[in-house]
Amino acid sequence: MKEKIIAYNAQFHQVTKSPYGKGDEIGMLNLIDGKSRSAIMSRADPSKVFDLSVDHFVGMPGWFGAGDQPYQIWMTHTPAGEIVDNSMGVTLEANQLISYSGDSISMYTHCGTHIDTFNHFGYNGQIFNEFSAETHLGSRAWDKCGAEKHPPIFARGILLDVAGLHGVATLPPSHAIGEADLKACLAKQDVKLLPGDVVLIHTGQMKLWPSMAFVANTPGLNREGAEFLAKHGAIMIGADNLTLEQTPSAHELNFFPVHTYLLAEAGVPILEMAYLDELVSEQVWEFAFFGACIKLRGATGAPMRPVAMPLAH
Missing domain, CATH: 3.50.30.50 (Putative cyclase)
Structure with missing residues (x-):
């Protein structure tokens, strides 16, 4: 069991060496x-x-003070769009039957x-x-x-x-x-x-x-x-x-x-x-x-x- 250390020997404006070992990351x-x-x-x-x-x-508040991107979401597949694009390479009848939706997001990791x-x-x-x-x-x-x-x-x-x-x-x-x-x-x-x-x-x-x-x-x-x-x-x-x-x-x-x-x-x-x-x-x-x-x-x-x-x- 690891020793229970509750306060590191921190020094002002200097990074601390972890008491849990040189490989510690948590x-x-x-x-x-x-x-x-x-x-x-x-x-x-x-x-x-x-x-x-x-x-x-979309439009949510976030950290934009350093120019980072706001949250965005957009559709990559829609039922009607698949009938036109046929991205899956199937028949018209299959696209009409299977209503396929998909999306992607983009955001700052601190969102x-x-x-x-x-x-x-x-x-x-x-x-x-x-x-x-x-x-x-x-x-x-x-x-x-x-x-x-x-x-x-x-x-x-x-x-x-x-x-x-x-x-x-x-x-x-x-x-x-x-x-x-x-x-x-x-x-x-x-x-x-x-x-x-x-x-x-x-x-x-x-x-x-x-x-x-x-x-x-x-x-x-x-x-x-x-x-x-x-x-x-x-x-x-x-x-x-x-x-x-x-x-x-x-x-x-x-x-x-x-x-x-x-x-x-x-x-x-x-x-x-x-x-x-x-x-x-x-x-x-x-x-x-x-x-x-x-x-x-x-x-x-x-x-x-x-x-x-x-x-x-």
């Missing part, structure tokens, strides 16, 4: 094992399942509800565990820390309702969520943060979905808040906003200080654009979390459809 997800999976699944109440993902659709992997952000040409772009980045993708390396995540999840703490439906633009907010939420909700937890943060930003107002000046974690959660053993941190973290950045040089800290220093993957409103409305603060991302080899992010089940009393 960081704090190493805390998941058969014992921890069995423990949380034995407590799950499957009579109610909360879907924590959003739909993908909709998704995970951020460790090769998404780093420092000085390196990513988590000192993998370098010079050695591990090819013409198409990284060969280290891609989405295909992420195991399915079965873990205890906790929800911190920061918007509710402040008595608002949606936090003000660019509100910074630091240690004080997080501690106050834990106390108000009578929830303990334990090593191995998935931590989800409710900012109320989904109240703006699917308006493009969703993407601007997001309230979210600052580095202080991220450090508090990581050093208490969070294995993944997510939120209902575009970027997890406060935007615009309060750091003069680092435009994504929480991303770089969690991914490159702390070894904690990120979940973004999670739909948390139903959990909040039913005050489900503790739950069994399950999420598995699409195994896109080498990708810096991948869609995930996470679900939560309340815990049986």
Whole structure:
């Protein structure tokens, strides 16, 4: 069994060498094992399942700040079109009988509800565990820390309702969520943060979905808040906003200080654009979390459809 390490010896603006070995590509997800999976699944109440993902659709909000493409879907085969094109090389009668439809999609890998992997952000040409772009980045993708390396995540999840703490439906633009907010939420909700937890943060930003107002000046974690959660053993941190973290950045040089800290220093993957409103409305603060991302080899992010089940009393 791997040693349970809950806080890495991270150094400011430097990538961390993983305590799980020079080949490690999953960081704090190493805390998941058969014992921890069995423990949380034995407590799950499957009579109610909360879907924590959003739909993908043309015109959906997303990260377009660096020129990445929005979500697109188009038909590649339609019943009427097949009668004209006959792409399958069959008879007219067969095409009239068999109504064939097919489609393709194009999108940024950080579109909709998704995970951020460790090769998404780093420092000085390196990513988590000192993998370098010079050695591990090819013409198409990284060969280290891609989405295909992420195991399915079965873990205890906790929800911190920061918007509710402040008595608002949606936090003000660019509100910074630091240690004080997080501690106050834990106390108000009578929830303990334990090593191995998935931590989800409710900012109320989904109240703006699917308006493009969703993407601007997001309230979210600052580095202080991220450090508090990581050093208490969070294995993944997510939120209902575009970027997890406060935007615009309060750091003069680092435009994504929480991303770089969690991914490159702390070894904690990120979940973004999670739909948390139903959990909040039913005050489900503790739950069994399950999420598995699409195994896109080498990708810096991948869609995930996470679900939560309340815990049986």
